[in-house]
Amino acid sequence: MQLIVVADGQVVPELPAVARSLASRDEPVEAVAFAGTGVPAGDVAGELGGYGVSRLHVVRHELLDEYGPEAWGSALATVIDWLGPAGVLASASHRDTEVLTHAAARAGLPLATNCVRLAGEEDGSGAWRLTRTRSGGVLLEDAELTAPVKLATVAAAVETPQVPLQPADCEVTESAVDVPPELARTRVAERVASETGLSLSTAPVVVSGGRGVGGAEGFVVLEELAERLGGVVGCSRVATNNGWRPHRDQVGLTGTKIAADLYIACGISGATQHWVGCMDSAAILAINTDPEAPMMQRATYAVEGDVHEVVPAVLAEIRRRADGAAGSGRSGVEEPAPAGSSRR
Amino acid sequence: MDIVVCIKRVPAFGAQVPLTDDGLAVDTRHLGFTIGPHEECAVEEAVRLAAAHGGRVTVLTVGPEEAGEQLRYALAMGAHQGVLVDTGTTDLDPEATATAVLAGLADEPAPDLLLFGDASADAGHGQVGVRVALACGLPIVGGVTGIEAESGAVPENGAVAENGAVTENGATLRATRDTPGGTEVFGLSVPAAVAVKEGLNLPRYPTLPGRLKAKKAALRTVTCGPEPGGLRTLGLRRPADDRAGAIPLGRGADAAPAVVDVLAELGKV
């Protein structure tokens, strides 16, 4: 059996296909969810069934009602012991990874995290061949996973195998599990919902600044541009380390990974650790005094120049065109200033 | 509060990542080394906690002898002592690394707090902290970007502190972390383990006197040859970069109309 773990309450569509491709011909693909997942089992089962998953094991214990990495990991280790799956897959989200890591540690099993490719044995050894990302995608690592039960987390960028998925009636099986009472110690004690609104990870446009912005005050025009474009401000680690911006604005390996429609990199050199955070954006515009900067080479569009000149000029041009458009329908509107005349 | 922080020596590269001819490792001949930002924050937090609540900070690393350089960096930031678990390499799988960390911890007094980075800067398994904590019987929470320690008031054994932690010896930690939906708060009583992320604090730069003192400090060395675990690296590759090269939009302020044309084309203005 191949087992899919649904700890985040969401069915990741790539997982059933990957699980099916790893399963031998008649081997079932089943799933496990925790009573505290917060989604009615029926909905999850319906969705899983659409992908050919034939059974959903819902495990129950009062300690599983609220998320706790140790309790959920312990419950998963118990389920692995009961069901004896050949493979166990989850998404590479922080929670899914945390639950699998705890289960792996408790079961004494290896685990491969952040896999972008998974394939069954090639040589009769029973090992899995896989590719995982290192340093957030700076490098790819080819590896071999050998274990009686193989555990892996699957990144969103995984190569989805082309396998036929026969929709199935996904049966829901509820089971009680034992969870050691002391594991109550790491349950979530309190939650604070985040403010709604645009966040760095979801904004369609991110206007980001690095060392070239020169200081906290240099970000004022970036804020203005971001607002005009319906986006938010981001930054490089240099801006964070200098205290110009809070860490939650940092894009990159140890910051936030984004996939915006448009990323504007102002005075950012494009070090690998930054690049992996923005490379999934559909379009990238680099503004930099150095035409040889890696960001200038790898971006979609490049402007060679000083951010302190380019960004205000772009804002002026946007205003000029907006005013022109508004002005064309009315009369008595002041003549818009030409772009070059804006104060810098 | 005695604290052990686990840090890893990793190559520091910029825009290009050179690989060895056999593709098995990063070619570090022309590279410097560093510790990852998450771990830098872990060291900073430990130094601050020890300054505020008393106690000693021990930094521990698993790697070649040269990893002493990273221990000294942490000592220069204010850690008190360093343990080098000499395995000859940092290229170990997470199970083997955890075994080696445990070998280094074996002769140390049990710490009140064991700190890790959320993931190592190079391999990024996100596993070593959990494996070590479990073997030590310690609770662990990962992804933490806020730690508040409250010590002093000693509740009855097993009493429940205000933040929900079951307190046995008086010190409780309020650990917070960001999730896609908001913030999760955990109440932990020490001894405990926490894996932290950059953003927890703004790490200090070592002072010159700090560096000089660290240069002379004695490190405790343990040798260890852990059994490999079930995940074996076969090789490293650079991902294909199929971006076609940037379209130049001009220079300086004169580029503005071309930039706004692109913004309009993308439907952003």
Ligand SMILES: Cc1cc2nc3c(=O)[nH]c(=O)nc-3n(C[C@H](O)[C@H](O)[C@H](O)COP(=O)(O)OP(=O)(O)OC[C@H]3O[C@@H](n4cnc5c(N)ncnc54)[C@H](O)[C@@H]3O)c2cc1C
């Ligand atoms: C393990 C690890 C993790 C890391 N994680 C991250 C991460 O998450 N995010 C991150 O950003 N970095 C990260 N870094 C740091 C990264 O390696 C770089 O040091 C950092 O991204 C550089 O920031 P920068 O581009 O702003 O500065 P620099 O590299 O100094 O580049 C500044 C650029 O601005 C240009 N410039 C200067 N003046 C002007 C001007 N007036 N107008 C226009 N352009 C100008 C310069 O030509 C240069 O290209 C990490 C490093 C390590 C080792």
Ligand SMILES: Nc1ncnc2c1ncn2[C@@H]1O[C@H](COP(=O)(O)O)[C@@H](O)[C@H]1O
């Ligand atoms: N070689 C090592 N020496 C000391 N600590 C390590 C080592 N490798 C990993 N760690 C610790 O474990 C954390 C997670 O590592 P990883 O599981 O590789 O992502 C790191 O941030 C470190 O705190």
